[in-house]
Amino acid sequence: MIKEMKILKRHGIQFVPDLKEAVLTPLFRGRPVIKEDISKSEAEHIKKICPSDAIVTEGGFGIDLGKCVFCKECQFACPDKIKFTNDYKLSSNKRENLVVRKGYKEIKFDEQSIRPEIRKLFKNSLKLRQISAGGDNSCEFELNAAGNVNFDMGRYGIEFVASPRHADGIVITGPITENMAEALQICYDATPSPKIIVLVGTDAISGGMFKDSPALNRDFFNNHAVDLYIPGNPAHPLTFINAILALIGR
Amino acid sequence: MKKYLETYNNTHSVRINDIPVLTYDEFCLLAEELFSEQHKHCLSYHAIDSGKEICFFCIVADDSNGKIYIFSHRSAKPVPELISLSPKIEQLQIFEREITENFGIVFVGHPWNKPVRYSHNRHDTKQVMNNYPFFKIGGHEIHEVGVGPIHAGIIEPGHFRFICNGEKVLHLEIHLGYQHRGIENLFVNENEGLKRCVLSESIAGDTSVGNALAHCQLIESLSEFNAPEDLQIERCIALELERIAVHIGDTSALCADVGYQLGQVVCEALRTTIINTTQFWCGNRFGKGLVRPFGTNYPLKENTIAEIRKILSDSGERYFTVAERIYSLPSVLGRFDGIGAVTTDQAIRIGAVGMAARTCNVKRDIRATHPFQYYRKRRPEIVIQQTGDALARGVLRWFEAKESIKYIFDLLDKWEKIKKSTKPPVYNYKLKPESFAVSAVEGWRGEICHVAFTDANGEIVQYKIKDASMHNWFALALSVRNQEISDFPICNKSFNLSYCGHDL
Numbered sequence: 001m002i003k004e005m006k007i008l009k010r011h012g013i014q015f016v017p018d019l020k021e022a023v024l025t026p027l028f029r030g031r032p033v034i035k036e037d038i039s040k041s042e043a044e045h046i047k048k049i050c051p052s053d054a055i056v057t058e059g060g061f062g063i064d065l066g067k068c069v070f071c072k073e074c075q076f077a078c079p080d081k082i083k084f085t086n087d088y089k090l091s092s093n094k095r096e097n098l099v100v101r102k103g104y105k106e107i108k109f110d111e112q113s114i115r116p117e118i119r120k121l122f123k124n125s126l127k128l129r130q131i132s133a134g135g136d137n138s139c140e141f142e143l144n145a146a147g148n149v150n151f152d153m154g155r156y157g158i159e160f161v162a163s164p165r166h167a168d169g170i171v172i173t174g175p176i177t178e179n180m181a182e183a184l185q186i187c188y189d190a191t192p193s194p195k196i197i198v199l200v201g202t203d204a205i206s207g208g209m210f211k212d213s214p215a216l217n218r219d220f221f222n223n224h225a226v227d228l229y230i231p232g233n234p235a236h237p238l239t240f241i242n243a244i245l246a247l248i249g250r
Numbered sequence: 251m252k253k254y255l256e257t258y259n260n261t262h263s264v265r266i267n268d269i270p271v272l273t274y275d276e277f278c279l280l281a282e283e284l285f286s287e288q289h290k291h292c293l294s295y296h297a298i299d300s301g302k303e304i305c306f307f308c309i310v311a312d313d314s315n316g317k318i319y320i321f322s323h324r325s326a327k328p329v330p331e332l333i334s335l336s337p338k339i340e341q342l343q344i345f346e347r348e349i350t351e352n353f354g355i356v357f358v359g360h361p362w363n364k365p366v367r368y369s370h371n372r373h374d375t376k377q378v379m380n381n382y383p384f385f386k387i388g389g390h391e392i393h394e395v396g397v398g399p400i401h402a403g404i405i406e407p408g409h410f411r412f413i414c415n416g417e418k419v420l421h422l423e424i425h426l427g428y429q430h431r432g433i434e435n436l437f438v439n440e441n442e443g444l445k446r447c448v449l450s451e452s453i454a455g456d457t458s459v460g461n462a463l464a465h466c467q468l469i470e471s472l473s474e475f476n477a478p479e480d481l482q483i484e485r486c487i488a489l490e491l492e493r494i495a496v497h498i499g500d501t502s503a504l505c506a507d508v509g510y511q512l513g514q515v516v517c518e519a520l521r522t523t524i525i526n527t528t529q530f531w532c533g534n535r536f537g538k539g540l541v542r543p544f545g546t547n548y549p550l551k552e553n554t555i556a557e558i559r560k561i562l563s564d565s566g567e568r569y570f571t572v573a574e575r576i577y578s579l580p581s582v583l584g585r586f587d588g589i590g591a592v593t594t595d596q597a598i599r600i601g602a603v604g605m606a607a608r609t610c611n612v613k614r615d616i617r618a619t620h621p622f623q624y625y626r627k628r629r630p631e632i633v634i635q636q637t638g639d640a641l642a643r644g645v646l647r648w649f650e651a652k653e654s655i656k657y658i659f660d661l662l663d664k665w666e667k668i669k670k671s672t673k674p675p676v677y678n679y680k681l682k683p684e685s686f687a688v689s690a691v692e693g694w695r696g697e698i699c700h701v702a703f704t705d706a707n708g709e710i711v712q713y714k715i716k717d718a719s720m721h722n723w724f725a726l727a728l729s730v731r732n733q734e735i736s737d738f739p740i741c742n743k744s745f746n747l748s749y750c751g752h753d754l
Contacts, residue, residue, distance in 0.1 A: 004512055007572050014519040025526070027533035027548075049677075051445040069448055071539055076547060076674075084533075130404045134431050136750050138455025138536045141499075143404045149515045150522050162402035179368055179379050179753075180407055180428045183399045209449050212439070215370035215432030233538060234455060 015152050019241050028086040028236070029070040032063050034102040036081045046074045046082075052202070052209055056099055065090055065098040065107070065231040066205040091230045091243030098205075098229060109246050117194045118227065119249040122168055125157040126248055128198070129167035129191060133184050134210070135174030139201040139234035143171065146237040153241045156250055164188075169196030169227070173234075175203040175210040181217040188224070196227040198244070200235050208233070253280050254310075254321040259620035263472045263687040266703060269307070269322050274332055277323040281308060285339045289313040291601050291614065293690060293699045295345035297353055298712045304329050304353055309688055309701065313619040318688060329353070334360035341601025344720055351377075367427035367753045371435070382425045387413050392420070395735060399428045406749035410738075417734045422727045429753035437702075437713035443469070443543060443677030450700075451538045453715055454751035458534075459485075459492045460693030461715075461751075462541035464700040467622060468689035469543045472681040472704060477544075478671040482624040483661050484550050487558070488528070488540050490654040490661075493694040494562075495524040497647035497654075498569055500746050504644050505576060507739050508585040513576045516568070523565045530557050542675035549672050555662055566655045573648040577641070586641035590729035590741035593638060597725065604696015606722040606745060609646050610638035616692035628664075630657045640737075643744035681708040695719065695748060717751030 016022050024030070038046070038061040047055040054067035055074070063074070063082075075082045087106075092098055094110045132140050146153050147160060161167050164187045176184060188197075202208040210216060230243045253276065255269050272280065284290050293309040303326045310319040325332075334357035336343040346357045348366045354373030357363060365377050393414055399407035407428035413421040433453060440446055450465035451458040463485055470477060477485070499521040505513030525535040532540040532548040540548055576582055592602070597610035607614040615632045617625045633649040635642035681704050690699045696718025703712040726745045730738055 003575050007512065007516060007568075007575060010568050010571070011516050011519060014515075014522075025530045025533070027531075028529060029533040029539070049444060051442065051448045070534070071444070071448055072533070072547070073444060131400060132404075132406045132429075134429050134750070135406065136452045136455030137406055137748065138458065138538070140404050140406060141456060142535070145522070148518045148522070150519060160404055174429075175431060177428065177430055178370060179430050180399065182379070183407065183428065187400055203452075209445070209452055210431045210433070210436070213370075213432040213436055215430055233534075234536065236535070 014149050016150055019151065019153070019238060020245070022238060024086045024088055024236070024238070026086055028088065029072055029084045030239075031065075031087040031090055031107060032075070032082055032084045032100055034061065034063070034082055034100065034104070037061075037102060038078065038081055042078055042081075046077055049073050049077060052211070060101055062099045062101040065100060066095060066229060067202060067208070068231065069202055069208060069233045088236050088238045089242050090232060090235075090239050091228060091246065093228050093247060095205075095226070095229055098231060114247065115194070115227070118196060118247060121194065122196070123248045123250065126169070126244065127159050127161045127167050128169050128171050129164040129187065130160055130171045130173070131184055131187050133172060133174040133180040134177035134216070135201065135203060139173040139203070139232070142234045142237050143173070143200065143240065146240050151237040151241060153244070156245065158241070158244055164190040165192065167191050167195070169198060171198045171200055172204045173200050175207040175213070175216050176218050176220060178215050178217040181220065184220055188220075196247075197224055198228040198230065199226055200230045200232070200240060202231055202233050205229050205231060254319040257318050257320065257688070258316060259318060259616070259622050259688070259690050261471065262474060263682055263685040264320070266684050266686045269320050269686065271322050271324050274323050274325070277306070277308070277321065278333065278335055280321055281335055281342070282338055284310050284319065285341070288598050291603065292341050292345065293318065293688065293697070294701055294714060294716045295342055296701075296714050297349045297355070298703065299353065303327060304355065306349070309699075311620060311690070313614060316620050318620065320688070329355050331356040331358050333358055336360050340599045341721065344724070365427065367430045369427075369430055370432045379427060384411050384425070385413070385421060385423050387420060391415050408749050412735055412738070414735055417736070419730045419733055419735050419738070422730045424723050424727055426723070426749060427753050429750040431750075431754070433754045434713050434715055438710055441709060443679055447542055447677070453754070454717060454748045455536055456496060456748065457492065457693045457695065457698065457751065459488045459537040459541055460691050460698050463489060463623070464689050464691040464698045466541055466543040467691065468687050468700045468702050469679060469681070471687040471689060472685055472702065473679050474682070475544055477623065479624070479668055480549075480665060480670045481546060481672045483665045484546060484672070485541060486624045487550075487658050487661050488537050489691070489693070490658050491524060491528050491558075492537060494651045494654045495521050495528070496694045497651040498524060500647055500743070501573060501576065501644065503743050504740065505582070507743050508582055510576065510579070510582050513572060513582070516572045520565045520569050523561050527558055527561045530554065543679065544676040545673040547675060549670070550665060555666070558658065559662065562655050562658060566652070569651060570648070577645055577648065583641065585740065586644055587639065589640040589737050590733055590744065591637060591639040592725050592729050596728050597638065600724045600728070601721045602725050603721050604692065604718040605643065605646055605694075606696065606718070606725045608633060609635045609642040611636045614697070616690045616697045620690055622689075622691060624661065628660065630654070640740050640744040681710070683708045693718065695746070696722065715754055717748050719747040719752045722747055723752060
């Protein structure tokens with residue numbers, strides 16, 4: 001008993017008091033900032049080195065966080081103009097809003113298009129069922145961490161549950177493999193309505209590094225609308241929690 | 251003429267034409283001869299389709315002298331039926347299954363030739379996930395329990411089918427493949443260095459550093475590049491940090507599975523401190539972006555070293571205190587001791603590697619037997635456990651984390667003394683033509699082996715990845731035999747094998 005008390009004393013207080021204002025280490029690769037105009041030749045060069053085709057050139061230079069794997073090589077190529085900041089708020093409910101362009105200071109939520117029942121029903125309690133469909137286990141680790149002693153998203157009534165029948169929505173990680181497509185559909189169908197679909201990690205949002213692999217089957221998205229996109233490779237627990245809070249209006 | 255080619259782990263590449271080609275009879279005889287000794291195990295055995303013929307390559311690791319033996323067999327298409335080696339050399343069973351799945355080659359006498367992962371380019375597309383041929387046992391008292399592919403927790407998908415008599419598990423069959431993303435082919439199609447490197451970090455995100463290191467070593471072997479000493483040390487530190495973080499995280503999960511909440515939350519918080527140190531160093535909690543070919547974007551700096559030292563001495567001490575408590579509590583020991591035991595004989599026969607082998611008194615650790623990077627100059631202490639049960643797998647993590655922390659401190663001291671010559675990474679490399687290289691790394695689970703072949707232009711034509719889980723899933727299946735089904739979560743967690751590393 002005394003030993004346990006000693007351990008607990010050293011353990012101290014571990015939870016992050018303010019999940020919205022916590023500051024991550026300076027090197028954390030979060031929301032990129034484009035400080036200056038990128039010339040055409042620079043844009044071509046960066047587009048060529050980007051491993052996941054995340055560079056947008058139509059309508060001006062931009063970085064699509066739905067495709068970005070956060071390798072930071074574009075910053076190494078253009079250190080004066082592109083900088084990955086440690087801002088972990090990367091999510092949006094609208095896919096187009098994930099494209100970062102010059103001068104952007106945040107990633108915007110489109111409040112208008114959030115379904116009203118989401119905030120009405122899930123604001124104080126949201127139970128989620130996670131489905132890994134080809135995820136590399138790093139996003140899965142981070143989702144587990146979102147509920148751990150440090151991040152403790154349970155304080156907001158957000159929790160992962162064992163059965164889709166107990167869930168208010170599904171959280172998908174991974175690029176959706178052909179071999180997992182049916183199980184994903186079954187799990188979605190088993191979740192009672194109204195329900196939300198959340199994509200976590202670049203792989204889930206766009207296929208990421210696997211987008212050209214024939215072993216994927218992303219037909220699920222032809223029939224279902226996504227409520228929340230959470231980029232990252234993997235998505236940090238703070239990115240995930242803040243995204244969910246923004247969606248449910250907390 | 252020698253019947254096999256000798257090489258060492260990731261020092262240099264070899265010409266494909268120098269690998270002896272044997273008839274299948276000679277191939278089998280040599281395999282039997284080599285595998286008759288316990289200190290030799292299969293690093294990889296696979297086939298590649300070179301157009302007109304199928305080439306079989308068997309790569310054997312000799313733990314006694316650090317050598318790697320390679321021999322091959324070629325057969326014109328269509329390949330005739332071949333005699334299976336698995337009845338005599340059980341550890342080859344999974345590799346023969348993979349060859350059958352990919353190329354439709356019939357191995358006569360294979361006792362268990364079932365699909366491995368339902369790969370996209372499999373030979374027989376009539377085989378689908380839903381008609382996996384599960385083993386059956388008849389009888390009034392027998393029932394089956396199916397679990398997965400989606401599990402209760404936040405983990406990767408896989409299907410487990412138990413055949414039980416009451417509470418007792420008679421047999422567990424593990425059906426995988428849900429995570430198959432066709433990653434090996436992407437390494438061939440993507441001819442850009444950066445893409446390949448980022449891909450390697452996604453083979454198994456929980457072993458990003460291990461897999462990226464295996465990949466970079468392979469590329470460097472195929473370019474005859476020797477990493478400078480300071481880079482080697484940095485890579486070893488990154489790999490050991492990954493090992494420590496996962497071991498502490500697994501201790502937490504094991505405590506959760508037996509309902510010891512103090513151990514769970516304390517270890518959970520300690521794991522966070524370790525992965526945050528990796529994040530402090532490179533900006534990613536899993537070390538993604540840290541290991542790159544020919545150099546690094548994140549050389550160690552004074553403040554990183556100070557942070558690593560501070561966190562490791564503090565968190566290390568706290569972890570040892572709580573681990574000592576965990577493994578001395580009767581209520582915890584009662585749930586681990588003697589549960590899910592794998593015998594030494596079983597471990598050797600199935601070719602278990604890494605932690606799964608070391609808990610069964612089989613000293614298999616690439617860091618010691620086939621050292622790479624700075625492990626060549628300074629070998630870490632290898633931890634061995636005797637009993638092969640869940641307790642051994644838990645205690646091994648504790649002792650290994652201890653050794654790794656000690657090792658990192660040594661490396662940091664050494665790093666501070668030497669000249670720094672690390673450069674930024676290079677991605678537009680040119681590889682040696684018609685060559686073959688093998689790269690093995692001891693990740694936290696066990697050995698990771700990457701193999702590549704290049705063509706006349708130096709382009710990669712075949713890329714093979716083998717995670718420790720490829721061997722070790724079978725150890726999990728054996729461990730639950732005659733156990734209560736309620737012990738399965740502990741057994742599964744104590745092995746903590748990779749689904750995506752297996753399914754690729």
